[in-house]
Amino acid sequence: xxxxxxxxxxxxxxxxxxxxxxxxxxxxxxAGEQIxxxxxxxxxxxxxxxxxxxxxxxxxxxxxxxxxxxxNPGNSLATLDYQKREALELDHYSIEIxxxxxxxxxxxxxxxxxxxxxxxxxxxxxx
Numbered sequence: 001x002x003x004x005x006x007x008x009x010x011x012x013x014x015x016x017x018x019x020x021x022x023x024x025x026x027x028x029x030x031a032g033e034q035i036x037x038x039x040x041x042x043x044x045x046x047x048x049x050x051x052x053x054x055x056x057x058x059x060x061x062x063x064x065x066x067x068x069x070x071x072n073p074g075n076s077l078a079t080l081d082y083q084k085r086e087a088l089e090l091d092h093y094s095i096e097i098x099x100x101x102x103x104x105x106x107x108x109x110x111x112x113x114x115x116x117x118x119x120x121x122x123x124x125x126x127x
Contacts, residue, residue: 024123026098030116034070037121040090043070045077047100047115052082056106065100067117095121 029035034043045068053059064083071078071090080086080097088095098118102110 024121026118026120028116028118031113037095038091038093039073041072042095042119043072044068044115044117045070046112047117050104050110052100052104054104054106067097067100089124092124093121094124095119 027035029042029044031044031046034041048066048068050065051063052065053061053063062083064081067080067082069078069080069088070076071088078088080088082097082100085097087097096119098120101116101118102114104110
């Protein structure tokens, strides 16, 4: 019996808990995490081509990054352009990018697991 309880405790630590998200709230998703939104599960898969102008550098262009989200059901990938502030449309919601962190610092690399994105959903049926 003790062994069974220890097994259940260990097993519960292996799950990746999801966050339940409601419209009109800002929500932060860390790399690899997922949120439940309406009938969807949204996961931050990766950030690619992060060319945002680093702190400590003078740039003539602000740069951009591609945010890759996995959307289920459907197992589809959505790629959002950070500079264009592209939005993801699901049913009657528009989910927009609020921020992408961490912001680059000259000479300090960002590992893929450090990224997080803040999102906000707007109900397109509301006035």
